[in-house]
Amino acid sequence: MKEITRTPIVILNFKTYMESTGEKSLQLAKISEEVAQETGVNIAVAPQHADLFRISQQVEIPVLAQHVDAVDAGGHTGSVLLESIKEAGASGSLINHSEIRMKLADIQNVVEKLSKNRMVSVLCTNNIETSAAASTLKPTFVAIEPPELIGSGIPVSQAEPEVVEGTVELIHQINPEVKVLCGAGISTGDDMQAALDLGSEGVLLASGILLADEPKKALLDLVSKL
Numbered sequence: 033m034k035e036i037t038r039t040p041i042v043i044l045n046f047k048t049y050m051e052s053t054g055e056k057s058l059q060l061a062k063i064s065e066e067v068a069q070e071t072g073v074n075i076a077v078a079p080q081h082a083d084l085f086r087i088s089q090q091v092e093i094p095v096l097a098q099h100v101d102a103v104d105a106g107g108h109t110g111s112v113l114l115e116s117i118k119e120a121g122a123s124g125s126l127i128n129h130s131e132i133r134m135k136l137a138d139i140q141n142v143v144e145k146l147s148k149n150r151m152v153s154v155l156c157t158n159n160i161e162t163s164a165a166a167s168t169l170k171p172t173f174v175a176i177e178p179p180e181l182i183g184s185g186i187p188v189s190q191a192e193p194e195v196v197e198g199t200v201e202l203i204h205q206i207n208p209e210v211k212v213l214c215g216a217g218i219s220t221g222d223d224m225q226a227a228l229d230l231g232s233e234g235v236l237l238a239s240g241i242l243l244a245d246e247p248k249k250a251l252l253d254l255v256s257k258l
Contacts (some may be wrong), residue, residue, distance in 0.1 A: 044077045046238070085121060086124055114151075
């Protein structure tokens with residue numbers, strides 16, 4: 033399985049933009065791979081499920097699913113089965129992103145399943161308290177993303193630095209093995225450096241790169257200060 037836990041790490045969530053769908057999704061994954069190779073920074077991508085297999089076969093960087101449902105094999109039409117993303121080449125999955133929230137019991141179920149399959153879990157949270165609770169479930173990463181800042185262009189590391197610092201401090205008290213990522217509004221090298229200075233071990237981002245006129249240039253700028 034492709035190595036993903038090395039930090040600092042950049043996880044690029046492709047969401048469902050047309051700029052990151054189908055053939056463009058593959059192009060963006062290859063750009064991410066080029067930047068990873070040129071800079072030595074660990075970069076992972078999270079494409080739509082329909083693009084998972086093709087991308088995982090054509091790039092060497094880690095590939096994540098955007099979501100997994102808490103279901104077992106059987107009659108669950110339209111659900112995302114963990115075994116299916118594993119077969120498609122995913123190294124793990126995002127969980128509980130602000131755009132697809134999950135029940136606590138389902139979050140625990142998916143984190144445990146990913147762990148049993150030696151896959152990475154990136155558990156998204158929205159404040160210090162939920163981040164602390166999330167860390168007790170023993171995910172690989174907790175990604176703190178205040179919803180009001182997602183897609184705003186205003187980085188959480190600057191708008192609400194106390195959220196990042198408080199999350200890092202509390203999580204490390206509860207479970208020092210859980211790595212903290214910073215999300216929401218991250219798009220520049222200054223944003224990423226600020227996030228790392230606050231104690232995070234990487235970033236989870238999307239629109240700042242996906243919607244850039246030159247995604248490769250934007251991604252190179254993001255990691256330029258590392």
